[in-house]
Amino acid sequence: MARIDLDSVRKIYPGGVEAVKGVDLPIEDGGFVVLVGPSGCGKSTLLRMIAGLETISDGEIRIGGRRVNDAEPADRDIAMVFQNYALYPHMSVRQNLSYGLRNRRMARDEIARRVEETARILEIDAFLDRRPKALSGGQRQRVAMGRAIVREPAAFLFDEPLSNLDAKLRVQMRGEIKQLQRRLGTTSVYVTHDQLEAMTLADTLVVLNGGRIEQAGRPLDLYRHPDTTFVASFLGSPAMNLLSARVSGGDLRVGSLPLAARLPVPDGPVTAGLRPEAFRLLPDSTSGAFRLDYVEELGSTRLLHGHLEGQRLVCQMGIEHPLADRMTLDLDPEALHVFDAERGRRLDTAWQRAQIRSLA
Amino acid sequence: MVENRPLLTLLAHLALIAGVAVVAFPVYLAFVASTHPSSAFLSGTLPLVPGDHMGETYSRMLFSGVSTSGAPPLWLMMTNSLIMALSIAIGKIAISILSAFAIVYFRFPCRALAFWMIFVTLMLPVEVRIVPTFEVVANLGMLDTYAGLSIPLIASATATFLFRQFFLTVPDELVEAARIDGAGPMRFFRDMLLPLSRTNMAALFVILFIYGWNQYLWPLLVTTDESQYTIVMGIKRLANVADADPQWNNVMATVILAMVPPVLVVIGMQKLFVKGLVEQEK
Ligand SMILES: Nc1ncnc2c1ncn2[C@@H]1O[C@H](COP(=O)(O)OP(=O)(O)OP(=O)(O)O)[C@@H](O)[C@H]1O
Ligand SMILES: [Mg+2]
Numbered sequence: 001m002a003r004i005d006l007d008s009v010r011k012i013y014p015g016g017v018e019a020v021k022g023v024d025l026p027i028e029d030g031g032f033v034v035l036v037g038p039s040g041c042g043k044s045t046l047l048r049m050i051a052g053l054e055t056i057s058d059g060e061i062r063i064g065g066r067r068v069n070d071a072e073p074a075d076r077d078i079a080m081v082f083q084n085y086a087l088y089p090h091m092s093v094r095q096n097l098s099y100g101l102r103n104r105r106m107a108r109d110e111i112a113r114r115v116e117e118t119a120r121i122l123e124i125d126a127f128l129d130r131r132p133k134a135l136s137g138g139q140r141q142r143v144a145m146g147r148a149i150v151r152e153p154a155a156f157l158f159d160e161p162l163s164n165l166d167a168k169l170r171v172q173m174r175g176e177i178k179q180l181q182r183r184l185g186t187t188s189v190y191v192t193h194d195q196l197e198a199m200t201l202a203d204t205l206v207v208l209n210g211g212r213i214e215q216a217g218r219p220l221d222l223y224r225h226p227d228t229t230f231v232a233s234f235l236g237s238p239a240m241n242l243l244s245a246r247v248s249g250g251d252l253r254v255g256s257l258p259l260a261a262r263l264p265v266p267d268g269p270v271t272a273g274l275r276p277e278a279f280r281l282l283p284d285s286t287s288g289a290f291r292l293d294y295v296e297e298l299g300s301t302r303l304l305h306g307h308l309e310g311q312r313l314v315c316q317m318g319i320e321h322p323l324a325d326r327m328t329l330d331l332d333p334e335a336l337h338v339f340d341a342e343r344g345r346r347l348d349t350a351w352q353r354a355q356i357r358s359l360a
Numbered sequence: 361m362v363e364n365r366p367l368l369t370l371l372a373h374l375a376l377i378a379g380v381a382v383v384a385f386p387v388y389l390a391f392v393a394s395t396h397p398s399s400a401f402l403s404g405t406l407p408l409v410p411g412d413h414m415g416e417t418y419s420r421m422l423f424s425g426v427s428t429s430g431a432p433p434l435w436l437m438m439t440n441s442l443i444m445a446l447s448i449a450i451g452k453i454a455i456s457i458l459s460a461f462a463i464v465y466f467r468f469p470c471r472a473l474a475f476w477m478i479f480v481t482l483m484l485p486v487e488v489r490i491v492p493t494f495e496v497v498a499n500l501g502m503l504d505t506y507a508g509l510s511i512p513l514i515a516s517a518t519a520t521f522l523f524r525q526f527f528l529t530v531p532d533e534l535v536e537a538a539r540i541d542g543a544g545p546m547r548f549f550r551d552m553l554l555p556l557s558r559t560n561m562a563a564l565f566v567i568l569f570i571y572g573w574n575q576y577l578w579p580l581l582v583t584t585d586e587s588q589y590t591i592v593m594g595i596k597r598l599a600n601v602a603d604a605d606p607q608w609n610n611v612m613a614t615v616i617l618a619m620v621p622p623v624l625v626v627i628g629m630q631k632l633f634v635k636g637l638v639e640q641e642k
Contacts, residue, residue: 051540053536072539073539074539074540074542074543078540080537082533082536083533084531086531086533088534088537088538088551089556090555099538099541099543100540100541103541103542103543147537147541
């Protein structure tokens with residue numbers, strides 16, 4: 001078990017692609033960090049640099065305080081779980097688990113003990129002598145996890161380990177990974193592009209965009225106070241509504257509709273962010289600004305798709321609320337996020353923080 | 361595809377039987393001829409059932425040979441052929457799997473050049489380069505040796521190419537997982553690539569063994585000593601006697617015996633061979 005530190009780490013692939021553009025990230029001992037972001041944002045590259053599978057172009061990576069830039073993957077005391085599992089096809093499950101230990105010349109009875117122990121934890125004892133070919137996807141996934149656990153490394157690295165599983169199994173394994181990590185207390189770095197997986201697993205959530213950290217922090221903090229429109233729209237499903245708006249004299253208007261007043265925000269164009277579940281719509285057939293287009297039923301809630309002042313808006317509310325073609329917004333101004341219109345940075349951070357403090 | 365239509369099955373069997381007959385009948389004739397005295401073959405009408413000279417002909421050919429046509433005993437020639445075929449097959453596999461390993465997994469200067477040079481040699485079979493090769497072998501004093509028989513035939517672009525193609529299908533993640541598990545290059549080769557190429561090696565072994573066993577031109581050139589003759593040369597020598605009719609029973613016995621080792625190899629390796637041709641272990 002160890003902490004991992006990334007100091008202004010950069011990766012420039014041969015050919016000039018700069019996949020990681022200066023990442024600083026301290027990972028606490030025993031922490032569970034999830035790297036999330038759209039395809040091509042450099043998540044895998046960053047993880048593989050920690051693993052030692054990619055060279056580090058610039059900056060420094062330390063595992064347990066030791067600089068590992070030039071260390072071989074095997075000498076970094078890490079274990080990795082791959083998306084396609086990468087089990088050794090010609091070896092039995094038992095041999096798959098023990099291969100790394102045998103290469104480290106560990107004593108036989110110790111290997112046997114660890115394999116048994118791991119198999120018991122992951123409930124794969126029943127097929128220790130089978131080849132990977134004779135296992136289901138979920139079982140292979142467990143074996144891949146087992147191969148990491150049995151090594152008792154300082155850190156686990158996961159690269160989208162669940163994306164080859166069906167939806168139901170994914171949810172189940174997600175829970176198991178979380179519990180297992182808690183129990184073993186092993187520092188973990190987990191890459192995914194699934195924001196739900198990221199939110200549920202992470203102690204620390206790191207949103208990457210174009211090779212840079214967009215925002216890092218506790219999942220709920222990121223959800224509640226996204227620093228940028230990118231984070232705001234990436235986390236949460238359905239995604240946050242982002243409306244073009246204008247502030248003048250502290251009043252925020254979308255088109256001609258006033259949404260909030262007395263904002264400590266300079267005049268000019270802004271982007272107003274509204275979580276679909278953070279407001280309600282009330283029927284108002286005469287003056288309602290929201291025009292309902294269609295409704296998606298989700299069971300306990302429904303999604304209302306429509307337009308507000310010519311901009312698309314989605315609202316999520318309970319099925320008990322009445323519907324109408326035109327509706328008005330019932331909005332708590334605190335639910336409103338205000339971003340710089342050009343660069344997408346949050347403008348009202350200080351104000352929002354003060355609000356939170358006064359509530360607490 | 362599993363079909364269950366009796367008529368189709370019958371038809372398929374008939375076609376297969378016809379095919380087998382076309383291939384097997386000449387072999388059967390050769391066998392029959394080898395069991396009759398030599399006069400039977402020359403009389404014009406070939407008997408269709410085996411005669412009673414089998415034991416006599418075969419033991420004579422195997423253990424004493426026919427000195428008049430300069431053919432040593434068959435067991436000696438077969439041993440020579442076996443050594444040559446095994447060295448060629450094993451040598452080819454060993455060299456090409458190693459070169460494919462180097463080309464696929466290591467970054468070294470002129471790697472592409474090395475690959476293309478190997479590839480270009482595909483266009484230069486033994487027959488084309490036979491004179492310079494003979495010169496080299498002669499200068500090295502390897503005439504009339506097993507080394508001279510087999511080494512010049514060992515380099516193989518085809519096998520290198522096949523192994524390269526196979527290695528390219530091995531997923532990168534497998535290589536990386538092994539690296540994280542502490543396997544260096546040679547251990548990766550031994551623990552992953554070798555076992556994974558098992559079926560490919562078996563298929564290649566069968567093909568290359570037969571290739572080596574059937575070599576004719578090269579052994580003819582580099583061997584002058586009777587004790588180094590190979591069985592394929594022996595057949596030719598027996599059939600090609602000056603001023604006399606060939607002893608067909610002897611020739612046919614030699615042919616039949618010459619077929620036995622390749623057949624045994626094919627039968628022994630059949631399961632792996634077919635696996636190597638049709639499926640790749642994932
Ligand atoms: N070997 C390579 N050579 C050059 N560029 C590369 C190489 N590998 C990745 N890249 C580039 O680096 C960037 C980041 O790639 P990376 O694989 O880290 O993305 P990712 O965030 O893991 O995406 P995904 O979610 O699709 O897996 C991409 O633009 C990709 O094209
Ligand atoms: Mg990736």
